[in-house]
Amino acid sequence: MRQDKIYGFTLVELLVVILIISVLASFLVPAVFKAKDKLYRTQCMNRLRSIGQMAMLYADDNKQWFPVAATDEPRAHESLQLIVNTMKDARDPDMYICPASNDAPVEGWNEDSEEPFILDEDSVSYAWRNKKLRSSGGAGSKTCLGADNSIAISDEINENHQDGINMLYIDGAVKFLTISADLKDMKGFENQDLDEFLAHKQLGK
Numbered sequence: 001m002r003q004d005k006i007y008g009f010t011l012v013e014l015l016v017v018i019l020i021i022s023v024l025a026s027f028l029v030p031a032v033f034k035a036k037d038k039l040y041r042t043q044c045m046n047r048l049r050s051i052g053q054m055a056m057l058y059a060d061d062n063k064q065w066f067p068v069a070a071t072d073e074p075r076a077h078e079s080l081q082l083i084v085n086t087m088k089d090a091r092d093p094d095m096y097i098c099p100a101s102n103d104a105p106v107e108g109w110n111e112d113s114e115e116p117f118i119l120d121e122d123s124v125s126y127a128w129r130n131k132k133l134r135s136s137g138g139a140g141s142k143t144c145l146g147a148d149n150s151i152a153i154s155d156e157i158n159e160n161h162q163d164g165i166n167m168l169y170i171d172g173a174v175k176f177l178t179i180s181a182d183l184k185d186m187k188g189f190e191n192q193d194l195d196e197f198l199a200h201k202q203l204g205k
Contacts, residue, residue: 040100041161041176047095048126048146048168054083054090055145056172059135061086066133066145066170076128076149077119084116091116098125098148100160125149125160126168135170143170151179 058067069078083090093105096119103125109117127149148165164178 037100037162040098041166044098044100044125044148044161044166045174045176047098048166049172049174050092050095051080051083051090051126052145052168052170052172052174054087056135057089058083058087064134064136066129066135068129068132074128074130075121076126076146077121077124079128080124080126081116081119084119093117093123096124096126098160098166101125101148101150133170144168145170 055066059065067079067082068074069082071078077096080096091109091111093107093109097103097105103122106117106119106123125148126146128146129144133143133145144167146168148160148167150160151162151165161176163180164176164182166174167177168174
C-alpha cells in the first residue's frame with residue numbers, strides 16, 4: 001500500500017522564518033509609531049488652531065482683549081474657561097486635549113446642556129498667555145498665544161510630542177517647533193514645568 005509523504009517545516013526552516021518576521025517587525029514597528037506621532041501632531045495643531053479661532057472671536061466681543069483670567073498668575077484652564085463660558089462653539093471638551101497627552105477631557109457633560117463645563121488642570125493639555133494682550137495692540141503676528149504644555153522626554157515625561165511642541169500665534173497660525181532647531185535657545189525647560197516655563201519665557205512677552 002502506497003503511503004504519501006507528509007511534508008513540514010524543519011527546525012532550521014522555522015527559525016529562519018521567525019528571524020525574517022523579526023527583522024520585518026523591527027522596520028515596521030518604528031514606522032507605525034512615527035505615523036501615529038505625525039497623526040497626533042496634526043490633530044493637536046487642528047485643536048490649537050480651533051482654540052485660536054475661538055480666542056479671536058472672544059477678542060472681537062471684548063474690546064480686542066484675548067482671554068486671560070483676572071488672577072495674579074492665571075493658568076491655562078482658567079483663561080480658556082472664559083471662552084467656554086461665553087461661546088457655545090467652544091464647548092467641545094476634546095478641543096482642549098492634545099491627542100498625544102495623558103490628559104482626559106471633561107467627563108459627564110451633556111452637549112445639549114445650556115451650562116458650560118468646567119475645565120481644570122487635568123482637562124487642558126495646553127499652556128496659555130499669562131499677561132493681557134489685545135489683538136489690535138500692535139503685537140507682531142509671531143507673538144505667542146498658546147502651546148503644548150509638555151514635551152515628551154524619555155524616562156521623565158511620557159506624553160505629548162517627542163521632538164518639540166505646537167505653538168499657536170495671535171494671527172491664528174500654528175507651527176511645530178523642534179527641540180533641535182526652534183527651541184534650542186529655550187534652555188532650562190527640561191527641569192521645569194513647561195506650562196510655567198512658557199508662561200514666563202514665551203507666552204508672557
